[in-house]
Amino acid sequence: PSPPPPPPPRVQPAEIFFAPAALTTEAGERYVTANARTVLESSLGDYALDLARRGRADWHYEWSARPLTPRVRAPDLRSREVAPAGAAGPVLVLAPLSLTPGARYAFTLTVWSDTDFGAARSSARTVVAVNRPPTGGIVTASPPTGAELETDFEILARGWEDDELPMLYAFGVTELPRGRAGADSLLGGFSASPRSSAVLGAGNKTAVVRVRDALGAETRAASLRPLAVRPLKMTTAALGSVLGRAAGADADTAQQLVRALAENLNKASSAGDGAGLDEAEDAGAREQALDLLARTGAAAGSTAAPASIEKLEQQSATVAAVTAVPARLTPRAQVAASSVVLALASASATTGVSAATSQGLVLTLDALLATNASGLELHEHAAVNSAVVGAARGMGRGLLKDAVPGERAAEVTSQRVNLTAARFDRRRLANATLAAP
Numbered sequence: 001p002s003p004p005p006p007p008p009p010r011v012q013p014a015e016i017f018f019a020p021a022a023l024t025t026e027a028g029e030r031y032v033t034a035n036a037r038t039v040l041e042s043s044l045g046d047y048a049l050d051l052a053r054r055g056r057a058d059w060h061y062e063w064s065a066r067p068l069t070p071r072v073r074a075p076d077l078r079s080r081e082v083a084p085a086g087a088a089g090p091v092l093v094l095a096p097l098s099l100t101p102g103a104r105y106a107f108t109l110t111v112w113s114d115t116d117f118g119a120a121r122s123s124a125r126t127v128v129a130v131n132r133p134p135t136g137g138i139v140t141a142s143p144p145t146g147a148e149l150e151t152d153f154e155i156l157a158r159g160w161e162d163d164e165l166p167m168l169y170a171f172g173v174t175e176l177p178r179g180r181a182g183a184d185s186l187l188g189g190f191s192a193s194p195r196s197s198a199v200l201g202a203g204n205k206t207a208v209v210r211v212r213d214a215l216g217a218e219t220r221a222a223s224l225r226p227l228a229v230r231p232l233k234m235t236t237a238a239l240g241s242v243l244g245r246a247a248g249a250d251a252d253t254a255q256q257l258v259r260a261l262a263e264n265l266n267k268a269s270s271a272g273d274g275a276g277l278d279e280a281e282d283a284g285a286r287e288q289a290l291d292l293l294a295r296t297g298a299a300a301g302s303t304a305a306p307a308s309i310e311k312l313e314q315q316s317a318t319v320a321a322v323t324a325v326p327a328r329l330t331p332r333a334q335v336a337a338s339s340v341v342l343a344l345a346s347a348s349a350t351t352g353v354s355a356a357t358s359q360g361l362v363l364t365l366d367a368l369l370a371t372n373a374s375g376l377e378l379h380e381h382a383a384v385n386s387a388v389v390g391a392a393r394g395m396g397r398g399l400l401k402d403a404v405p406g407e408r409a410a411e412v413t414s415q416r417v418n419l420t421a422a423r424f425d426r427r428r429l430a431n432a433t434l435a436a437p
Contacts (some may be wrong), residue, residue, distance in 0.1 A: 011051060011056065011057050011113055011120040012047065012120055013111075013120045013121060013122035014044045014045060014047070014048035014057075014059060014111045014113070014120065014122050015044060015045030015047065015048065015122070016042055016043075016044060016045075016109055016111055016122060016123070016124035017042065017043050017044070017045070017124075018040065018041070018042055018109075018124065018126050019040075019041040019042070019043070023215060025129050029104065029127040029128065029129045030126060030127065030128045030129065031128075031129050031131055031215065032099065032128055032129070032130055032131065033130070033131050033133070033215060033216045033217040033218065034096070034097055034098075034099045034100065034101045034130050034131075034133070034217070035096050035097065035133065035216075035217065035218040035219075036096055036216055036218075037093060037094065037095065037096055037402060038093070038094040038098070038099065038128065039091065039092070039093050039094075039402075039404070040063075040091070040092040040093075040094075040107055040109075040126065040128075041090065041091045042061075042090045042091070042109055042124070043090065044059065044090075044111065048111075051113070057113040057120070058113055058114075059111055059112070059113050060088070060111065060112055060113065060114075061088055061089050061090055061109060061110070061111055062087065062088060062109070062110045062111075063077055063083075063087040063088075063092045063107060063108070063109055063110075064077065064087075064107070064108045064110070065077055065105055065106070065107050065108075066105065066106045066108070067103060067104070067105055067106075068103075068104040068105060068106055068127070069100070069102070069103040069104050069105075072100050072103045073100075074105070075094060075098045075099060075105075077092070080408065081095060082094065082095055082098045083095070083098075084406075084407045084408060085404050085405065085406035085407045086406050089405070089406050091404045091405070091406075092107065092109075093404055093407065099128070099130045100130060101130050101131065101132045101133060101217065102130060102132045103129075103130050104127060104128065104129045104130070105127070105128045105130075106125055106126075106127050106128075107125065107126050107127075107128060108123055108124070108125045109123060109124055109125075110122070110123040111123070131164065131213070131215050131216075131217040132162075132163075132217060133162070133211070133212075133213065133217040133218055133219035134160045134161060134162040134167055134211040134212070134213055134217070134218075134219055135160070135161060135162070135219070136159055136160060136161045137157055137158060137159035137160030137161070137211065137221065138157070138158060138159055138221060138223075138224075139155065139156065139157045139158075139171075139207055139208065139209040139221050139222065139223050140155070140156050140158075140207070140223055140225075141153055141154065141155045141156075141198075141207035141223050141225070141227055142154050144225060144227060144228065145227070145228045145229075145230070146200075146227070146228075146229055146230070147229070147230050147232055148200065148201055148202040148229050148230060148231050148232040148260060148264065149199060149201070149232050149238075149242050149257065149260050149261060149264065150199075150232065151199070151200075151229070152197045152198070152199060153197065153198045153199075153200060153207070153227060154195065154196075154197055155171050155187075155195065155196045155197070155198060155207045155209070155223075156194065156195045157169050157171075157194040157195070157209045157211060157221075158194060160194075160211050162211075162213040162217075163213075164213040164214040164215045164217070165213070165214055166192055166214055167192075167211055167212065167213055167214070168190040168191060168192060168211070168212045168213075169190065169191060169192075169193065169194050169196075169209055169210070169211055169212075170186060170187075170188065170189060170190045170191075170209070170210045170212070170310050171186075171187045171188065171196040171198070171207065171208070171209050171210075172184040172185050172186040172187050172207075172208045172209075172210070173185050173187070173198065173200060173205040173206060173207055173208065173227070174205070174206050174208055174222070175203055175204065175205060175206070183356075184208050184210075184220075185259075185314075185317060186310055186313050186314045186317075187252060187256060187314070188252035188255075188310070188311070188314060189308045189310040189311040189314070190210075190212060190308065190310060197253070198256060199253060199256045199257050199260055200227070200229050200256070200260055201229065201259070201260040201263040201264060202229050202230065202231035202232070202263075202264070202267075203229055204226050204227070204228055204229075205226060205227040205229060206222050206223055206226050206227070207222070207223040207227065208220060208221065208222045208223070209221055231264070231267075232264065233276060234264055234265065234268065234276040234277055235276070235277075236277070236281060239261075239277065239281065239285055242257055242261050243261075243285070243288050243289070243292070245257060246258055246261075246289075246292055247292060251296060252314075254292065254296055255314055255315060255318050258289045258292060258293060258318050258321075258322065259317060259318040259321050259322075261285065261289060262286070262289065262318070262321035262322040262324065263321055264276075265277070265282055265285060265286065265325070265328075266321065266324050266325060268282075269282065269325050269328065279328065282325075282328050283328045283329070283330050283333070284330075286322050286323075286325075286328055286329060286330075286333050287329075287330045287332050287333040287336070289322050290319070290322055290323075290333045290336035290337050290340065291332075291336050293315075293318065293319060293322070293336070293340050294336045294339050294340050308351060309351045309352050309353070309354055309357065311351075312344060312347055312348060312351050312353065312354075312357050313354050313356050313357045313360070315340075315344055316341075316344050316356075316357045316360030316361050316364070317356065317360045319337060319340050319341060319344070319360070319364050320359075320360040320361070320363040320364050320367075322337070323337050323363075323364050323367040323368070324363070324367065326367045326368075326370040326371045326372075327371075327372070329367065329368075329371045330375070331373075331375040331376045331377075331380060334368060334371050334373065334376065334380075334384055335376075335380050335383060335384060337364060337367070337368060338368055338383065338384040338387035338388065338391075339387060340364075341361055341364045341365060341368070341387065341388075341391045342387040342390050342391045342394070344361060344391075345361055345390070345391035345392070345393075345394030345395045345398065346390070346391075346394040347394075348361075348394055348395060348397070348398025348399075348401075349394055349397035349398050349401065350401075351398070351401075352398055352401040352402055353395065353398040353399060353401075357398075358395060358398070358399065358410075358412040358419075359412060361391065361395055361412075362395070362412045362413070362414045362417050362419060363414055365388055365391060365392065365414070365416075365417050366414035366415055366416045366417050368384060368387075368388055369388065369416045369417070370415075370416065392417070392419055395412070395419055395421075396419065396421040399412070399419075399421040400421050400422075400423050403421070403422070403423040404423060405423050405424060407422065407423065408422070409421060409422035410422070
């Protein structure tokens with residue numbers, strides 16, 4: 001009898017490579033910041049990839065984490081709140097605040113294939129060191145009381161220290177008790193100046209500062225004493241003064257003035273008591289405000305487009321406040337608003353979008369869909385519709401900027417808009433049919 005055929009060769013373990021780190025310590029360890037997403041990306045050697053292409057190996061991945069610093073817990077990679085894309089793929093994503101500042105961690109990736117030709121298993125390890133954010137400082141604001149749209153409040157950050165210089169500062173205000181994080185209204189982007197001025201809407205406000213070191217590690221602090229901002233009864237004269245000041249102000253101050261003005265108009269519209277401006281004056285004020293935003297903001301061109309996610313957040317909140325009452329948007333205001341939201345959404349493809357930014361943009365789109373468009377000329381109607389569609393696409397690109405396959409879809413909703421975006425695994429696209437969302 002003929003001899004039995006020789007057994008097929010065993011599958012050899014895969015070579016594992018980690019993508020180069022953006023920053024490394026002197027010891028060659030990856031240097032990351034706790035407040036940002038940490039992405040560990042791997043790839044396999046040519047031999048393993050060739051086996052997968054020929055169907056001889058189906059590679060599986062498993063990540064694990066171990067703290068190298070005493071009294072520090074390992075991140076729970078089974079939790080999607082910690083690892084949004086899971087821990088069973090070539091890329092591990094750690095959500096912000098999943099790692100402890102100052103700690104070191106060892107991350108191990110194990111790769112194996114169970115096939116008819118035998119099991120192959122290999123692993124590789126990378127060490128991550130977490131940068132500490134700035135410490136030791138405070139933020140103060142003065143004067144303690146003032147008038148809406150009139151008083152220039154001075155906000156000062158002092159006493160902050162960090163080894164990684166220079167430090168940058170971004171200021172804002174919040175209406176939450178004791179300045180808790182979650183709903184800060186940014187007054188501008190990050191800059192090297194430890195001071196800022198603010199023109200605010202009425203209410204009790206708490207000044208906040210975000211301090212960032214040269215490597216991106218960031219912390220937030222709130223002032224201990226709140227600001228009491230008295231309301232201003234809007235009159236025709238007061239409106240002219242505010243709009244005139246905004247037209248001649250720098251970009252950040254103009255954004256502050258327009259947003260505070262819009263908040264004043266929105267409160268009066270909601271109260272419906274007839275105080276302040278009449279409907280025509282209200283509509284005219286919003287039209288002028290949107291014209292100003294279109295001339296000086298992102299819609300003015302690439303040179304004025306937001307250069308950071310913080311600037312984008314500030315500007316999207318401003319246009320959302322101005323368009324918050326769709327019935328008060330004139331045809332000209334609708335055209336201006338559509339150009340602004342399109343420019344901001346398009347810029348998000350470069351900067352990415354925060355939750356606050358995406359909500360501000362989608363609320364503006366919602367307002368444009370709710371307006372009375374009967375006064376628009378045919379070409380204006382087409383331009384607004386095109387801008388709404390283009391803005392939705394731009395937001396989708398912004399939501400996907402840092403996404404990886406396996407993460408839950410990012411979703412932003414309003415009364416009339418539901419935008420969902422997820423990144424699909426390119427390895428599964430060959431000869432595949434994608435279901436409609």
